[in-house]
Amino acid sequence: MNNIETLKFLEPDEIPHLVEKYGTPLFVYDLPTIKKHYDYFCQIPNPYGLTVRYSVKANPTRAILAQFNKLGASFDVSSVWEARRCINAGIDANKILITAQEISEGWETLCKAGMEFDAGSLQQLKTYGEKFPNTQVSIRINPGFGSGLVKKLTSGGNHSSFGLWFEQFDEAITLAKHYSLTIKRVHLHIGSGHDSAVLEKTVNRALELCAKVPSVTHLNLGGGYKITALNSDPHYDHHAMGSRVSASLEQFQRETGRKLHLEVEPGTFSMALSGSLITRVIDVVNTGDNGYRFIKIDGGLTEIMRPSYYGALHPLVVVKHDGTLETNDIDEQMVCGHCCIAGDSLTPVAGNTEDFTPVLLARAEINDYLVVERTGGYAASMSVKNFNSYPEAAEVCRVSKGAYHIIRERQTLEQMTQNERDLPLI
Ligand SMILES: Cc1ncc(COP(=O)(O)O)c(C=O)c1O
Numbered sequence: 001m002n003n004i005e006t007l008k009f010l011e012p013d014e015i016p017h018l019v020e021k022y023g024t025p026l027f028v029y030d031l032p033t034i035k036k037h038y039d040y041f042c043q044i045p046n047p048y049g050l051t052v053r054y055s056v057k058a059n060p061t062r063a064i065l066a067q068f069n070k071l072g073a074s075f076d077v078s079s080v081w082e083a084r085r086c087i088n089a090g091i092d093a094n095k096i097l098i099t100a101q102e103i104s105e106g107w108e109t110l111c112k113a114g115m116e117f118d119a120g121s122l123q124q125l126k127t128y129g130e131k132f133p134n135t136q137v138s139i140r141i142n143p144g145f146g147s148g149l150v151k152k153l154t155s156g157g158n159h160s161s162f163g164l165w166f167e168q169f170d171e172a173i174t175l176a177k178h179y180s181l182t183i184k185r186v187h188l189h190i191g192s193g194h195d196s197a198v199l200e201k202t203v204n205r206a207l208e209l210c211a212k213v214p215s216v217t218h219l220n221l222g223g224g225y226k227i228t229a230l231n232s233d234p235h236y237d238h239h240a241m242g243s244r245v246s247a248s249l250e251q252f253q254r255e256t257g258r259k260l261h262l263e264v265e266p267g268t269f270s271m272a273l274s275g276s277l278i279t280r281v282i283d284v285v286n287t288g289d290n291g292y293r294f295i296k297i298d299g300g301l302t303e304i305m306r307p308s309y310y311g312a313l314h315p316l317v318v319v320k321h322d323g324t325l326e327t328n329d330i331d332e333q334m335v336c337g338h339c340c341i342a343g344d345s346l347t348p349v350a351g352n353t354e355d356f357t358p359v360l361l362a363r364a365e366i367n368d369y370l371v372v373e374r375t376g377g378y379a380a381s382m383s384v385k386n387f388n389s390y391p392e393a394a395e396v397c398r399v400s401k402g403a404y405h406i407i408r409e410r411q412t413l414e415q416m417t418q419n420e421r422d423l424p425l426i
Contacts (some may be wrong), residue, residue: 003231004330004360005315008373009033010276011401013323015369018396019372021260022408024280025299026100027395029064029376033274038071040223041266044242048248053097055223055267059275060379061395064405065089066272076223078267080104083115097220099187101139101162103127104291118187118220120163125172129179137176138185139219141166143205147198149222150310150351156190156202163188182215185263189222192268196241199224203245206237207252210260211327221245222261229374230315238269268377275376277303277393281318281368282338293333295364300337300344301384303393306373311348315373318362326362334358335370339388346372380408386416 009030043054052074055069060082068075074095075394076117077083081104083096094114103124108131108281111117118138119125128137142163146156155162164172176183186206190199199221225238226292242262249260279297286293295318306312316335316384320326334356337344349355372379385392391411396404 004327004362005231005317006325007317007319007371007400008273008276008315010278010371012319012325013044014401015278015319015371016321016323017177018278018404019280019369021404022394022396022406024278025303025393026278027275027303027375027380028278028398028404029059029271029275029392029395029407030398031067032183032396032400034064034270034301034376035071036065037266037270037274038073041238041269042072042261044141044239044264044341046242047246047253049261051261051263053220053263053272054088055265057381058267058271059264059381060085060381061380061408062089062423063405064271065091067397074263075290076267079106079272080110081122082157083110087113097138097185097187099138099189099405108132108343116185118185118317119172121191122164122168122171122175125164125175125181126179129181132310133179133181134288136182138187138218139164139169139172139176139183140187140189141206141209143188143202145198145202146190147194147314149193152310153224153415154191156188166205166209168347169212183213184211184215184278184298185218186210186213186216187220187263189224189265193226194224196226196236200241200244200248203248207248208259211256214258217258217261218263219249219260220265223265223267223269224262225266225269227269227374230293230313251279262292271377272374273376274414275371275374275379277379279303279372281364281366281370284338284366292358293331295333295335295361295370297335297340297370299347299372299393300346301341302337302387302390303383304346304372304379305383306378307346307348308343308353311351311353314346314375315348316346316359316361317371317373318364319369319371320362321365321367321369329363330360331363332358333361337362338390339384341387386411389413389416391416
């Protein structure tokens with residue numbers, strides 16, 4: 001019995017059909033899976049109300065945003081640009097909370113329209129207070145410690161610039177008073193792929209800060225909830241986490257008489273397993289008796305940089321050219337992308353951005369397909385766009401087997417170069 005990965009929602013015989021119709025590389029997002037994951041988060045135990053904000057950075061394509069809007073989600077954005085994409089998707093500004101490293105030009109217009117502002121530093125609080133005195137504001141804190149899949153994804157702790165350092169909270173209270181701001185929400189996001197025990201510890205620290213400010217009505221825990229992507233990944237029970245956080249909120253209520261509304265911002269959990277990247281095997285090479293067998297695919301860093309950037313492992317599934325799965329002819333193989341850079345590998349050593357290692361896969365031949373799973377979030381939105389001038393891949397939504405809608409066309413060369421201007425040759 002081998003332990004090779006399997007397809008998440010696609011059926012193997014859909015793949016040749018999808019490729020024929022839309023080409024490769026191709027992102028396919030599954031609407032029933034999106035809905036299932038969103039519903040799971042809506043059922044997180046909470047004693048005094050819950051808001052689920054879809055974290056737009058995971059996947060900001062308009063049709064995806066509109067889908068979350070239809071499901072009833074609120075939104076977490078990381079820039080005014082993400083906020084504008086929400087507005088363009090028909091989302092009301094008052095469903096958006098901005099938590100950004102950069103407060104770019106035009107942010108005031110969005111706040112006037114109803115977007116809520118989450119200050120991540122004393123300077124951001126000052127900027128907001130000067131423009132919008134006598135209004136409500138949120139404060140993102142860095143609780144002093146965090147947790148994430150890798151350090152690059154850990155946004156709590158003294159190595160991270162995200163959020164107001166918790167020891168500066170009193171200064172923030174003074175600054176808020178200066179501008180007659182009401183602090184409505186305390187927000188934290190300790191990292192993506194965090195350990196929930198660490199999150200629960202930070203909740204206690206956040207509640208100590210909430211206790212100091214009677215106007216706080218909302219506690220936002222950010223995102224970062226782990227998912228079961230690989231066969232070797234454990235199952236994570238986020239409802240159990242919700243129950244434990246609820247107990248802390250109830251304790252807080254007994255001590256202060258205040259009922260805090262809970263907010264969560266799942267990005268990965270909402271989208272990662274709702275998307276698959278279909279690629280075509282374009283070459284198979286080997287590096288001799290002491291080397292490896294390499295499968296080269298027509299996608300890579302240009303669609304998914306997580307393996308190279310974090311050493312993140314994605315489930316990889318070979319589908320034969322005729323749309324069947326091979327379960328007997330299994331081999332250890334490396335998978336590399338189409339970019340002309342040695343680091344374009346999809347088989348890193350876990351958590352290591354320098355080394356590669358083969359994985360067990362059905363033996364692939366040229367013109368077979370390789371499906372990269374866990375690519376609904378932080379893939380299309382975070383790839384090395386247009387490196388080697390490969391066009392951005394197309395994106396398709398799957399309603400059910402056989403029912404697909406294109407939601408982003410494959411980029412053309414004209415679109416890739418449309419902002420370039422000639423230089424008079426001297
Ligand atoms: C403030 C905030 N909220 C939510 C998220 C979403 O995290 P994840 O996609 O890991 O759930 C992030 C990710 O960086 C974030 O910075």
